[in-house]
Amino acid sequence: MERIKCLIVGGGPAGYTAAIYASRADISPVVYEGVQPGGQLTTTTDIENYPGFENGISGQQLVDTMRAQAVRLGAEIRTGAITKADLSERPFKLVIDGEKEGRGRDPHHRYWCDSKVPRT
Numbered sequence: 001m002e003r004i005k006c007l008i009v010g011g012g013p014a015g016y017t018a019a020i021y022a023s024r025a026d027i028s029p030v031v032y033e034g035v036q037p038g039g040q041l042t043t044t045t046d047i048e049n050y051p052g053f054e055n056g057i058s059g060q061q062l063v064d065t066m067r068a069q070a071v072r073l074g075a076e077i078r079t080g081a082i083t084k085a086d087l088s089e090r091p092f093k094l095v096i097d098g099e100k101e102g103r104g105r106d107p108h109h110r111y112w113c114d115s116k117v118p119r120t
């Protein structure tokens with residue numbers, strides 16, 4: 001059982017944004033990206049409504065940049081999806097499946113965590 005201070009569920013724009021804020025607050029977040037790293041924007045081409053990109057940017061490029069920014073600031077990004085969450089008492093208990101690199105012998109890795117940012 002691993003204890004994580006801040007676990008963010010989802011590696012889309014919301015998850016990466018939360019990771020950027022949590023990293024800057026020195027909370028050392030761990031992001032689980034689930035089955036779609038980068039989220040929905042990976043399925044589209046040009047994003048024209050995101051400020052700061054005068055000529056637009058591809059969805060994949062935009063989420064890659066968000067991810068890189070989160071990592072640069074200290075977020076740890078992991079592969080895996082949350083399959084169970086018990087938020088009834090602290091520390092919260094979560095079960096994560098599908099990590100590429102196993103953490104211990106248990107195929108369903110269990111975590112305790114003090115805070116959790118749910119996916120939007």
Ligand SMILES: Cc1cc2nc3c(=O)[nH]c(=O)nc-3n(C[C@H](O)[C@H](O)[C@H](O)COP(=O)(O)OP(=O)(O)OC[C@H]3O[C@@H](n4cnc5c(N)ncnc54)[C@H](O)[C@@H]3O)c2cc1C
Nearest residue numbers: 010011012013014033034035036039040041044081082120
């Ligand atoms: C084709 C298309 C074109 C679009 N074009 C635009 C556009 O031009 N401009 C614009 O502003 N918006 C656009 N959008 C909308 C935009 O993609 C979404 O608003 C945005 O992706 C939402 O971000 P999110 O992080 O909340 O969720 P998502 O992008 O849906 O990300 C969800 C994340 O959560 C993860 N996840 C889910 N369940 C679990 C679990 N159990 N455990 C761990 N992780 C989990 C997923 O793997 C994923 O990484 C478009 C969407 C689509 C589909």
